[in-house]
Amino acid sequence: MSTDIRRSRSESDYATVIAPRDVRLQRLLLGPIERIWTYLTESELRRQWLASGDMQAEAGTMFTLTWRNDELTDPPGTRPDGFSGGAQSMDSTMVEYDPPHRLAFTWGDGGVAFDLESKGDQVLLTVTHRGISDRTNMLMIGAGWHQHLDTLVAHTNGTRPLPFWDGWTQLRAEYDEVIPA
Structure with a gap:
């Protein structure tokens, strides 16, 4: 992975450890907020950057996320050792569904929350x-x-994403320096 990619990252792009077992990341995206909400909640749009899976708009409902990381970018880059090809799935339960501001669901033994806030456009x-x-x-x-x-x-800017696996591999090494031991 070229150093140009690393230089294009801002310190604020990295995950912040907010508690011993918790991280937070933030991004500014082109709005409006309803558009970004669809990238979180509609399976076909979410599949473009994370994982597919139909969600019910109600707390307590179950759904399955399915990752196909090899299909997120073209080319996908070189998959690191230890990752299998093909689809990987995880069952989750909706914890909170408050359009277009908050989406939260279980993730293994933990949970993930997405919060959206309008900032002009x-x-x-x-x-x-x-x-x-x-x-x-x-x-x-x-x-x-x-x-x-x-x-x-x-995707939300209408640009071509960098190869997923190459980016992940470089970021994994960078996070080893960023996340405290």
Whole structure:
């Protein structure tokens, strides 16, 4: 991965450790807020940057997220060792569904919340991931959210995202320096 990509990142793009097992990331996206909400809630739009899966607009309902990270960018980049190709799925439960401001659901033993706030013609997206089991997973999750959000920014800006796996691999190494031991 070229150093130009690293230089294009801002310190504010990185996940911030907000508690021993929790991280937060933020991105400014082109609005309006209702448009960004659809990228969080509509399966086909969410599939472009994260994972597919139909969601019910009601707390307590279950749904399945399915990742196809090899299909997020063309080319996908070089998949790191330890990651299998094809689809990976996870069952989740909707915790909060408050359009177009907050979406929260379970993620393994933890949870993820997406908060949207209008900022003029832009939207501040805050992603908070809670209950991360250990530092190794925090590095992987920090790099993962970072790369997924960079892919979302590209899609919402109408630009071509960088190869997903190459970005993730570089970010994983960078997070090893950023996340405290």
